[in-house]
Amino acid sequence: MRTRALFVAKLLIVFGVAMTVAAAAQQPSRPSAKASMAAKGPVHEIELPQYPPDLPDGPNKAAFDQKCLLCHSARYVTMQPRFPKAAWEKTVKKMVDAYGAPISPAEQQQVVEYLVAIRGPEGK
Amino acid sequence: MDRRDFNRMLALSGGFAVASQIIGNGNILPEAWAGETVAPIMARFPQKTDMILLTDRPPQLETPLKYFETDLTPNDAFFVRWHLSGVPTSIDTRTYRLEIGGAVKKPLSFTLRELQTKFSSATTVALCQCAGNARSLFVPRVAGGQWGFGAMSNARWKGARLKDVLNAAGVQTSAIQVGFKGLDTAPIPQLPVYQKSLSIERALDGDAILAYEMNGSPLPMLNGFPVRLVVPGWYATYWVKALSTITVLDQPLKTFWMDTAYRVPDNAGAEETPQSLATKTVPITSMSLHSIFVRPTAGEQLRAGQPYSLQGVANDGGSGIRKVEVSTDDGKTWSDARLGNDLGKLSWRLWRMDWTPPGKGTFKLMVKAVSNDGAEQVTAQWNRSGYQRDVIESVEVVAI
Numbered sequence: 001m002r003t004r005a006l007f008v009a010k011l012l013i014v015f016g017v018a019m020t021v022a023a024a025a026q027q028p029s030r031p032s033a034k035a036s037m038a039a040k041g042p043v044h045e046i047e048l049p050q051y052p053p054d055l056p057d058g059p060n061k062a063a064f065d066q067k068c069l070l071c072h073s074a075r076y077v078t079m080q081p082r083f084p085k086a087a088w089e090k091t092v093k094k095m096v097d098a099y100g101a102p103i104s105p106a107e108q109q110q111v112v113e114y115l116v117a118i119r120g121p122e123g124k
Numbered sequence: 125m126d127r128r129d130f131n132r133m134l135a136l137s138g139g140f141a142v143a144s145q146i147i148g149n150g151n152i153l154p155e156a157w158a159g160e161t162v163a164p165i166m167a168r169f170p171q172k173t174d175m176i177l178l179t180d181r182p183p184q185l186e187t188p189l190k191y192f193e194t195d196l197t198p199n200d201a202f203f204v205r206w207h208l209s210g211v212p213t214s215i216d217t218r219t220y221r222l223e224i225g226g227a228v229k230k231p232l233s234f235t236l237r238e239l240q241t242k243f244s245s246a247t248t249v250a251l252c253q254c255a256g257n258a259r260s261l262f263v264p265r266v267a268g269g270q271w272g273f274g275a276m277s278n279a280r281w282k283g284a285r286l287k288d289v290l291n292a293a294g295v296q297t298s299a300i301q302v303g304f305k306g307l308d309t310a311p312i313p314q315l316p317v318y319q320k321s322l323s324i325e326r327a328l329d330g331d332a333i334l335a336y337e338m339n340g341s342p343l344p345m346l347n348g349f350p351v352r353l354v355v356p357g358w359y360a361t362y363w364v365k366a367l368s369t370i371t372v373l374d375q376p377l378k379t380f381w382m383d384t385a386y387r388v389p390d391n392a393g394a395e396e397t398p399q400s401l402a403t404k405t406v407p408i409t410s411m412s413l414h415s416i417f418v419r420p421t422a423g424e425q426l427r428a429g430q431p432y433s434l435q436g437v438a439n440d441g442g443s444g445i446r447k448v449e450v451s452t453d454d455g456k457t458w459s460d461a462r463l464g465n466d467l468g469k470l471s472w473r474l475w476r477m478d479w480t481p482p483g484k485g486t487f488k489l490m491v492k493a494v495s496n497d498g499a500e501q502v503t504a505q506w507n508r509s510g511y512q513r514d515v516i517e518s519v520e521v522v523a524i
Contacts, residue, residue, distance in 0.1 A: 045214045046170035046345045051180040071311045072209060073181035081265040091267055098380055100314020 053078045058117035060110035067103045067111055068095075080119055088115040171344035173200040178269055182206035182308075183346060186274035192418040192437050195465055195474060196249070196339050197277035204346045205254055205275065205360070207318045207381075210309030212366045213345070220350055222334070226303070226371035229294030236336060236350045243284035243292075246333050249471040250356035251278045251439050252363055255386055255408050258416075259510030264398060266510040273416050278437075278472045281354045283335035287328050290372065295324065298374040302327040304353050307366040320362050321377035322355065331356050331470075334367065356470035357442030358409050359512070361386045382407055386511075393505060394512040401508060410441030412514035413501055415448055415475070415493035420521045428484045428523040434461070436491055437472045443497035444469035450477045454488040455518075461491075469496070481523035490518040 053074050055061065068074070083091075092108050092115070095101040103111065167177035167185060175185035185204040191197050217236050225231040234242070254275035259268050269275070290302065305319040322332070333354040336342065343349040348365030355362040361381075376382075388394040389402030394412070396402040415438035426432050438445045444466075449458040464474030481487060492501045501516045 042217045043214065044217070044345060044349055048183065048211065048213060049167070049169060049180065051165070051167050051177055071315065073179045075177070075179040075181075079178050079270045080267060081260075081270070083265075083267065087267065098384060099316070100312060102312070102314070 051075070056118050058114045060114045063107055063110035064114040067101065067107060071099070071101065077115060077119060082119050082121055084121055085112065085116045088112050088120070091115075169204070169346060171200060172202075172204065172346060173198070175201070175204070176272070176274060178271065182209045182211050184269055185346075186271055187277055189272075189274060189418050189421065191277075192274075192416075193435060193474075195467055195471070196279055199279070199339055199341055199344055199347065202252075202277040202279065202338070202344070202347050203254070203275050205269070206308060206346075206365070208308045208315065209311045211346070212307040215307070215345070215350060215366070217350060220368075222351055222367060222370070224289060224293045224370045224372075227296040227299045227374045228290075228372050229296065232289075232293045234289075239284050239289075239334060239351065240336055243288045245282055246285045247280060247282045248333065248354070248356055249278065249280045249467040250354060251276060251411070251470065251472045252354075252360045253411055253439070255359040255361050255511045256509065258513045261513065261515070262506055262510040264506075266508060268510055276360075276439075276472075278467075279338040280340070280467075281333055281335040282337035282340075283333040283351070283354065285330060286332035286334055286353070286370075287330050289334060289370070290328060293372070295328070295372055296374070299324045299372045300375070301373040301377055303369075303371040303373050303377045304362075304364040304367060305369040305371075306348070306364045307368045316380040318364070318381055319377065319379050320364055321373065321379075321382055322362065324372075326355075357411060359386075359411055361408065386509075388509070388511050389507055393502060393514065394507050395505060396507050398506070398508075408511055411439060412512045413440040413493055413495045413499045414438065414514050414517075415491045415501065416517050417489065417491055417519045420489070420519060422519045422521070424521050426481050426521050426523045428481045431478055431480045434477045434479050434489065436461075436475050438475055438491075438493035439472040440493070440495040440497070440499060442469055443495045443499075445473040445475075446494045446496045446498075448473070448475040448491065448493045450475075450479075451490040452479055452481075452487055455490050458492075481521075484523050486520055486522050488518055488520050490516055492516045 055074055089112050092111050096103050165177045166174040168174055169183055169185060172185065176188055178184035178186060183204050183206055187197060187201050187203045191201040220236055221233045222239060223233050254271060256268055257271050257275035258273050259266060260270040260272055301321045301323055303319055303321045308318055310317050335352050335354045336350060343352055351367045353364045353367050386408050387405035388408045389396045390404040390406045415436060417436045419435045420426060434450060438448050448461040448463060450461050451458045461475040461477040494500055501514050503516055505513065505515050
C-alpha cells in the first residue's frame with residue numbers, strides 16, 4: 001500500500017493526474033518499522049507517510065488536484081471550517097501572490113469553484 | 125445528557141464558541157464546524173507516537189492533551205509543524221555543517237560534533253508553542269492550521285549558546301539582525317524558502333540556544349534534527365528546525381516570513397476586529413499569558429459528590445506564572461489552584477485543583493493565570509491570523 005500511495009503521489013506531482021486519488025485515499029500509507037527509526041550510524045533517515053483525505057467529487061476537482069496538490073496535501077483544505085466564496089478567493093490569490101503558485105486567473109476561478117463546493121457555506 | 129444529546133446540543137446551538145471549545149480540547153477533529161462532530165484522525169509518523177493529524181504534506185501534527193499531564197512532553201509526542209513540503213528526510217552527520225557567515229569577522233562552519241564539543245553547553249526548560257496554537261477557537265473562524273491546544277510542547281533543551289557561536293565568528297559593528305535558515309526546501313522555486321531573523325540584541329542576549337538535544341536525546345527528525353534554534357519565551361516561528369545557515373545581517377532580512385507572515389496587530393493584546401483591521405502590524409515575538417484545562421475535557425462526565433482532580437498548564441513569555449485561578453461556577457467565584465514543579469520561567473507550569481461536583485448537572489469550569497509581571501488574561505480576543513491566544517478558557521462538564 002505504501003508503494004502504491006507513493007506512486008500515486010508521484011503521478012500527481014508529475015502529471016497532475018487525479019482520477020486515482022480516491023481509490024488510494026481510503027488507506028493511509030505507513031512506513032515500515034525500519035523506516036520509522038533513525039539510523040544509529042551517521043545517516044539519519046525517515047520516510048514520510050501520506051494520509052490523503054477522501055475528497056468529495058465536485059466541479060473542477062481536476063483543477064484542484066492538479067494545481068493545489070503540487071505543493072501540499074488536500075488536508076490543508078479539509079481541515080478548514082466552511083468559508084464564504086470571498087474567503088476562498090482570497091486564499092487562492094494568496095497562494096498565487098505570496099507563494100508563487102502557477103495558477104492562471106481562469107484556473108483560479110475553477111479551483112475556487114471546487115473549494116466552495118466542498119468547503120463553502122453550504123458545501124458537501 | 126448522553127453523548128448524542130450533547131452533540132445535538134452542539135448542533136442546535138450552531139455556536140462557534142461551543143464547538144470551538146470542544147475542538148480546543150482535542151475531542152473533535154479540527155474539520156468540525158458549527159456543531160459537526162467528527163472523530164479526530166490520528167497519524168503515526170517516523171519517531172513519533174500517534175498524533176492528531178492536521179496535515180500530512182508537509183506534516184502538521186498536534187500533541188494529544190493527555191501528554192500535558194507531565195512537566196516535559198515526550199519527544200515522540202512533541203508537536204510537529206513544517207511550512208514547506210521539502211522536509212529534510214535524510215541527514216548525514218558526516219556532511220552536515222552549520223555555517224555562520226555574513227557580517228562577521230571570520231565565517232565559521234561546524235559539524236554537529238564540533239558544535240557539541242567546542243562550546244560549553246547550556247540547558248534550559250522552555251515551552252515551544254506555535255503562534256497559531258488554538259487558532260480553531262477564534263470567532264469568527266480564521267483560515268490556517270486549525271489547531272486545538274496541542275500546538276505546544278515543553279522540553280529540556282541542551283545546546284550551544286547562540287551568543288557564544290556568534291562571538292566566535294566575531295559580529296561586525298554594522299550588524300543589526302541575524303538570519304536563520306534550515307534544510308527544508310520549497311516544492312516550487314517561486315515559493316519563498318523558510319527563514320527568520322532576530323534583532324542582533326535578541327541574538328546576543330544569551331537566551332537563544334542552538335539545541336542538539338531535547339529531553340536528553342537527539343531531536344527527532346521532524347522536530348529539527350540535528351540542530352534547532354531555541355528562542356525561549358518567543359513563539360515557535362523563530363525556532364528554525366534542521367538549522368543550516370546563520371547569517372549576520374547589516375540590513376533587515378527581507379522575506380515573506382518576516383514581512384508578511386507571522387505578524388500581529390501592533391498592540392499589547394494582538395487585538396483587532398474583522399470590521400476594523402489594524403493598519404499597523406509587527407512581527408509576532410513573545411508568548412502571551414495563557415492557561416488551559418488538560419482535564420476534564422469538554423463534555424466529560426464526572427460523578428456528583430466524587431472528588432475530581434482538575435489539571436492544566438499555564439505559560440507566559442518569560443516572567444513566569446505567579447498564580448492560576450479556577451472557577452467551577454461560570455466565573456462567579458475563583459479559587460487558587462496548586463502550582464506544580466517550578467522548572468524555570470521559560471517553562472510552562474502545571475497546575476491542579478481538587479474539586480467535587482456538588483450535585484448533578486452541567487458545570488462551566490474556567491481557568492485564568494496571572495504572570496509574575498502582573499499580566500492577566502482577557503475574556504475575548506480576535507485577530508485575522510488567529511495568533512497569540514490569551515483568552516480565559518472554559519470547559520463544560522456534566523456531573524451525573
